[in-house]
Amino acid sequence: MTVRVRFAPSPTGKPHVGNIRTAIFNWLYARHRGGKFILRIEDTDRERYSPEALKNLLETLRWLKLDWDEGPEVGGEYGPYFQSERLDIYHRYAQELVDNGYAYYCTCSKERLDRIRKEAEAKGLPPRYDRHCRELGIKGNPTDTDKVIRFKIPLEGTTTFHDEIRGDIRFENKSLDDFVILKSDGFPTYHFANIVDDHLMKVTDVMRAEEWIPSTGKHILMYRAFGWEPPRFCHLPIILGADRSKLSKRHGAVDVLEYRNMGILPEALLNFLTLIGWSPGTEQEIFSTEELIRLFDKDGINPASGVFNLDKLVWMNSEYIHKMDDEKLLEKLTPLIHQRGWSGFSREYLIHIVSLMKTRMRLLNDFVELAPYFFEEPTQYDEKGVRKHFKKEGAKKRLNLILRAFDRLGNFNEETTEKAIRALAEETGTAAKFFIHPTRLAVTGMTFGPGLFEILATLGKQKSISRIKRAVEFIEKNCEIC
Ligand code: GLU
Secondary structure: OOOEEEEOOOOOOOOEHHHHHHHHHHHHHHHHHOOEEEEEEOOOOOOOOOHHHHHHHHHHHHHOOOOOOOOOEEOOEEOOEEHHHOHHHHHHHHHHHHHOOOEEEEOOOHHHHHHHHHHHHHOOOOOOOOOOOOOOOOOOOOOOOOOEEEEOOOOOOEEEEEEOOOEEEEEEHHHOOOOEEEOOOOOEOHHHHHHHHHHHOOOOEEEEEHHHHHHHHHHHHHHHHHOOOOOEEEEEOOEEOOOOOEOOHHHOOOEHHHHHHHOOOHHHHHHHHHOOOEOOOOOOOOOOHHHHHHHOOHHHEOOOOEEOOHHHHHHHHHHHHHHOOHHHHHHHHHHHHHHOOOOOOOHHHHHHHHHHHHHHOOOOOHHHHHOHHHOOOOOOOOHHHHHHHHOOOOHHHHHHHHHHHHHHOOOOOHHHHHHHHHHHHHHHOOOOHHHHHHHHHHHHOOOOOOOHHHHHHHHOHHHHHHHHHHHHHHHHHHOOOO
């Protein structure tokens, strides 16, 4: 039977890494098995619905290239399924349960429900509906706004389901509440819409967060009431922060798109999140998405919670960047370059800068943070650098010597600039570093980066000379001893 899985987010808040890891596992499993991946937006909680969250979610899935296979067609593309567009279906099935004696209309007022909840609390009991309307045989219509429909939980017995990575899980029916399946606003609750859709969409495998384990008993009872075969269940371990507490803002970004803004590559994030809670059984850590599709299966899922380690994500990202070919990396960097307003540079020049910077980058944004001087004149000098390299006796004199030597160079390239500086060091009996460091600071404003002679050759004679002249002026203005 073809595998059919779904990712069923509720657009109530921005998707966090835990939600997206669920999406990734489902997507990889579908691709591995040659099955279908369905995206279903569970937007039945109208009070908590957020259009912003939905937008963010779709953008995240597209960024990670987690494509879905079916859904109503919108503008030549598959839109996701939206539960809010399927209310008629839920009404029909809710009424079917009522007609067959598995559910009932309830007219209890909010005040009454509040009162019994408070009474239960006062007695230290779990807040539970007292089944007041269960046997009243109230007639109604799913669209009635003065009623809800509740599921009739069997009063005795147990309900068991098999979790593929955790084994059998059992519930005492007594512990379950006669929960609402259809609300008075005509919207179904999560539990009901979820199982109706999993059935109608022929979902074979449910992989979702372990927080849903306590709800699965209710789901199984509804499958039975309908006489439907439930899917296979696999509840995924939660993701913890590095200190093993629940992942939250203080462990770094939890909103996935923030990683994009930080300069993390989607393929690196996908690789990283897949390894939280899944292992291929080898030591290998860097995988292409194709490899993950080939290797991913349920037997590699670990029921123990996984840890989100930001340093590891950054390390993985740098591995991806270092291996990426220059052309592809430039393509990824182009939006950042435009954002900075750097324009008018030839493709050849840009590729050259990419090749110089690639091994020094861990995040995409490092490119613009670490190498602005290839695109614009430095407007200030690193403070510590100024103290160490400019405010030093003889610094100005040495820069002037360099200016004179560079001026005389016909060919201004890596070899000739290096030769010129080494010759000056020799002539003056000074270590070459006393020429190299202030020159680097003069042309880049920074104290680190690619080799100085590569930088000089890249900037060319004119820019290098004018930047060194500016540094000399700066020294004259700001430093008495030199
Ligand atoms: N809408 C639920 C959520 O946001 C789906 C849970 C499930 O996959 O059944 O987590």
